[in-house]
Amino acid sequence: MVFPMLSRIGCALGAGLCLTLPTHAQDGPPVSGGTAIFAVGSDPATINRNISTSTADGLVSCVVYEGLVEVRAGGVIAPLLASEWTVSDDNLVYEFTLRQANWHDGQPFTSADVKYTLEEVSAKFSSTFSITAAVISSIEAPAPDKIVVTLDQPYDPFLMSLNCTQGGAILPKHLFEGTDPATNPVSTQAPVGTGAFRFAEWRRGEYVKFERNPDYWDAGKPYLDGVIAQVLPQSSSRTQALMAGEIDYVASQIMPSSDYRMLADNPNFALIPSPVPSIDVMVVNTTRPGLDDAKVRQALMMATDRDYLLATAYQGAGAAATMPFTNRMPWAADADTDYTKLYPYDPDRAIALLDQAGLMPDADGTRLRVALGYLSDDQDGPLVATAIKSMWSKVGVDVTIAPGERAAMVPKIFVDNDYDLALVSYSSGGDPALGLARMWVSSAAGRCCGNPTGYSNPEVDQLFDQAQQAAGQQARGAIYAKVQHILGRDLPTLTLHERILSSGLTARLKGMEHEYYLPTFREAWLQD
């Protein structure tokens, strides 16, 4: 392969091709000192994950705040503000022992903070935690270092929802009590948490600075003197800043996927795949004539070359989808539902299915005219849509590409269901109950970002309910397999691509491998 002028830039700095991940064996012990800079896509609105799920807010929030637990790479749940916990046999009562820690303003952290936060803020303001809050019956604080949570029904993802990412970050009661958390200056101007870094300075539109918390409960950490979030709204500029050595870290949520390959090829940079499973889905408005027929949807699936999409539009990152859910939760898979066998790329069979469905070509050779929407901030959207337009033109389906801005498109798809087809992505938080079920259950219809397809199947609804309440991965997996079997035939949604987002970072920034969805920099350090 001939490397053109511009891609050689990286290679000039080191060897040619190199591995994606830095190998840990070469790293020495962590070194203290230095400041790491990471990118955010826009100015944060609030530094409080519990009242906002926007990406920019999230990227800075979990640097300051901590949940009772943390989720480490691979979905392992580890103690954080809670040093240990016990679960009752009926999976209803959780008893946590809290660590000795202080707020950044010097006040001690106690169980009162936990009770206040979960009841008064997370349950009421967090769009993610509020799902969990619905199954909580009571929260008790019997001692300053003890907290007891009782659930109405077993809820497997409960522990996971207690981390910062899910809106379970613990806030200082003494600063929030009696105020509106949304407008409290602690949220909007100067956060006070327990995390490894404390807030230092915020220049709107430029950066938010955090400095090392000298009083951190985990003695010896953090290694860095500080971290800074720099506002870089253009996606291309983030990579440029990274390559120019101005920033050290671009989180997976805002790292342009088109630049993965380039970073992978350069030994001065590294990529860390995000642990959060995420799928790219084409949602279908099944109330539209033509699209209301499962045969047509199956035909569209067979007219779509998902491997080609992977190689081109997705730049080879991730994997082609093989089932309605994500391939990365094998315990929930159905052996019988494999898209490579059910719906291989085969335009001829697609045409045959369209014939069967009664969609005959008109004078132009067109059988069906549809509009395909996507969110204009989705980097891959135009590529995927354009490629699909090309592919489908071979089976007589004429596609009009109709992107829209997030603010306009989201209500159009999810609230008004005013669309034909749309490209969206769902991320699951590691459990189908967290983030995937909403795509198909009837109860999630009519609001963002639930079920926009008009597909309503009582059997599916019932199975998802059962799966959420069942105990143990094996029992739940069996129920999810049943659901996937149905969804794989009905195809209210066409799952196209298994997305593996990656964070990009300079090779000298170490200790980021264990970070979950939102960065904390707890264990990060800079190699000389």
Add this chain to the structure above:
Amino acid sequence: MQSSIPASGPDTRVRDRRLVRLLSSSVAILSFGVILVLLGCAVIGPIVYSGQELALTSASLVPPSGQSWLGTDELGRDVFVQMLFGSRTSLLVGVAAAVSATLVGIAIGAIAGFGSNRVDTVVMRVTEIFQVMPSFVLAAVIVALWGPGTMRIILIIAILSWPQTARLMRGEVLRIKSLDYVNAARCLGMTETQILWREVVPNALAPVLTVGTLIVGQAILLEAGLAFFGLTSPDVASWGKMLNSGQRFFYQGWWLSVFPGLAIFVTVLAFNLAGDKVAEIFNPRSED
């Protein structure tokens, strides 16, 4: 010693002389030539390569070669074919926006300049309001409002560009309407409407048309700018859109953004130069 110098040799006719001057300027020939070639590509290219704009060749991001002259893009489409289809949109946007802005500007400027003082004041205040509105800001909001689409972008650019034409037109009409030949026409019994459109407006057109060619360039750049912010329809190929999506692959495929960038540069330059030349030649001061 005076009078009857009959002579009607071709070199004495002002019109012909202007044409000769235009044709004797290498810059003018070059810029008009480029414009003609581009228009030719925009018209003929998509016919020759009909249906191939959607064709996905097997390999993506192939550098320019004998096979595909300008390489292939991230989806494996031929960049050259895309450029041909893109030229249609970009030139259509540029030319159509300029034409409509110029027409609106001419009409409004003519009415303001020829009408009574009161009409003039009202029309010019309205124009001022449009001029006070920040153009790119307004364009972005309107695209967000209506969604992208070639027709809409043409409309937006036209809405934003007409005031400059209108102001220029008004000035010219004000100047011309005080010339005696207008009174001469009035004494021939022509109505005011006839005088405006037959006697005044045609003579006010030269500078306005020059600005028109500049609007073509502005429009192409504005379209590219909207594309840069993802505010244009991806359904239709345009140079701006190619440039924008090509930016993402600056490192892997320089040809994706360099060729559309060059195309925009050359086109805008050609229109600007052509406008300059026409202005220079029709400016009475440039004739000694």
Add this chain to the structure above:
Amino acid sequence: MSRLIVSRLIWVLPVVFIVLVMNFLLTRLVPGDPITALIGDFPAPPEYEARMRAEFGLDEPLWRQLLLYLWALVQGDLGYSFFNRQPVAQLLWERTLNTLLLMVPVLIISSVLGVLVGMYAAVQRSRALDVLISALSLGGKSVPIFWSGQVLIILFAVNLQWLPAQGMQSIRGVDPGWPQVWDFVAHWLMPGAIAVAFNMAIVARVARVAFKESILGDYVTTGRAAGLSQRVVLFRHVMPNAMIPIITVVGNNFSNLLTGTIMVEAVFGWPGLGQVFMTSIAQRDYPVLQGVFLLVTLVTILANLITDILYAIVDPRVRAGYARA
């Protein structure tokens, strides 16, 4: 002069009012909802949505929202950003300052340089120079800024690593004093150069023509006939008379003070008003958008007013015209 200012100021209020109302309606007509943007990716309880809507006054009928907005504005209150939870005035003030830091040097340099270059081209009457200047100034106008900007970044920041790629200061921090100034200059250099090239192109073109025509003025002949030196004629007679059309384009550049850099700010990550504007559109942050519009309108009107005043200062005939009117 005061008559001129008064006669112009009389128009400011109605124009601003119409622009405000148009902008208000325009922003509200845009489909989409700030609440959706605010809530993020996960389904939120409907009560929460309703609460937010009420908090922002979005549950009121449109005409009442407009009246409330105008009433607040009369009291000097620009409103409160939905998204940043910050007074709009404060938010815009900080960003406007950043944009001014970028643009004021740009406009000054481009105006002075443009006039000098245009003058040089006109006075020298050198064909090669003329062609070169025309080419450069046309070139400055013919390249999409976002493209040339990227090329510069890749060349000078990524490849050569001479200049910083993004932002307006090194956020790792530099020593106060001169190092800080140099740091700013280094950050300013690329976006500044691009903006200078763009603005200068227009000034140089107009200046060239203006000087060419002014040099042909009869008053130049008078000056020469009376034995004035070339230099005196050039600077005391040719230059002032050439300034009149130049004032127009420089004024026009200044009226784009705040919006002329949206593209540059985006490419170079300059934390200015253009960025606020683009994010506010995406977030449907109506109060901020309205604030930006108001600010931009006022700046445009102010620039136009200053242009008119400058005309009157330079040209006594214009002054006389206003005195009579």
Add this chain to the structure above:
Amino acid sequence: METAFLDVENLGVTYRAGDRSVVAVGGVDIRIGQGESVGIVGESGSGKSTFARAIMDLLPASAQPAITGTIRLDGKDVKIADLHRVRGRDFAMVFQDPLSYLDPLMRVGDQIAEVVHVHDRKAGRDRVGELLEMVQLQRTHARFYPHELSGGMRQRVMIAMALACKARLLIADEPTTALDVTTQKEILLLIARLRRDLGMSLLLISHDLGVVSEMCERVYVMLRGKVIESGPVRDVFRTPRHDYTRALIAAGSDQAKPLPVPVHDNGPILTLRGVGKTFGSGASAFRVLDGIDLDLHQGETVALVGESGSGKSTLARVILSLIAPDQGDVTLNGQVLNKLPAAALQKARSAMYPVFQDSSEAFNPRRNIRGVLSQALDVAGVPARDAAMTALLEQVQLRPGQPYLDRFAHELSGGQRQRLAIARALATGAEVIVADEPLSGADLSIRALVVDLLRQLQADRSLAYIFITHDIWLAHSFAHRIAVMYKGRIVEEGPADAIIRHPKHDYTRKLVAAAPVLKL
């Protein structure tokens, strides 16, 4: 022969235009003695201004002039390349149009001071005041801008600037052409007085033989870049040797015999009664026309004379119904024009047609002559055939007419254009022609031609003319009757000869006295 102050021998100026070169001045010898006053007369294009600018080294560089010849100053040779050193020191110049020749952006006092400073670095601010007084302005005028001064005052400022140079030779290039006769008189007197007081030499360039005969001792007559005749003024003008000089003198001297006032069988074709017009309103209201009564009969010429600002041109516009009068009536062929509805007016006024002062603005630049004439013929209802148009062109001495049809008005010379304007008026079948200063910019020879043409057409077609002019000698020779306008009123009206020979009104008397005439 004593050493002349300035002795120019065989001066030639050649312009280069592309590959061609044009000889503007071809070998001119001119001598000016110390304190002598010399005139150069000739028509536009004769090279007289080029000559003056050549010795000042003021020719536009863009025309790439090549100057040859010898110039001696006080008997010493001055190299052509060194002429710019002489300029402003030994020679000073005053130009025709003082408005455009003064910097519009600078107070006149500062402009004078600038020149003073160049020539005398020690001179104080007071010198500007002195100079202003010398040219009969007030010291306070220093604070004025050019546009705030009248034409005569501006010309005084120009003279003051010339005086500031302390030059020994004042070159005046048509210094009074743009001024009214009374102002012209004052300026000429001023120049004469200053010359006498300061002992300056004068080189006066003019197309007006009357002016030269009053101001100069010797005269040079130039034609097509050459001096064809020279000598003491009296000799040259009394006994011209060259045909061209004779023609100039014939056109410029007052030899007109009074025209008989025609006898009218019918009533007047055009009547004005109590016509008034006010521009503006309130405090700034300005009464332009006040109680104008005027009759015009078939076959008759009425000349309107008066200074600029007297309301002549406004009256012409009112007559043509281009502007409506506030009071009074304009009656044409029995129809009261200002009371007709628009549609009827269009028809009624076709019996009348204008010929304008500036013929370069009188034609739509996009119409060729065929278009111009066919438009006019349409009004008369005559089919627009080439033959009819050619005949019209030949009637106005544009012959052969055919080749003109495809050309454009701006390709013609001024005189040709003015004749085309007359042809257009004829084409409309107009009985009344309103001519507003149709000859003011024209050279004497062209004036003669057009005047003859108008006379002949009047004889052939019984046309009636309203003829507006500031030149009372022209009015005298051309019109049957003269109406003198002053401040919006007709102050005196009657047979042409009676008005000129025996003016009754003070203003008329002043006008006649001020008008330069070639006295032989």
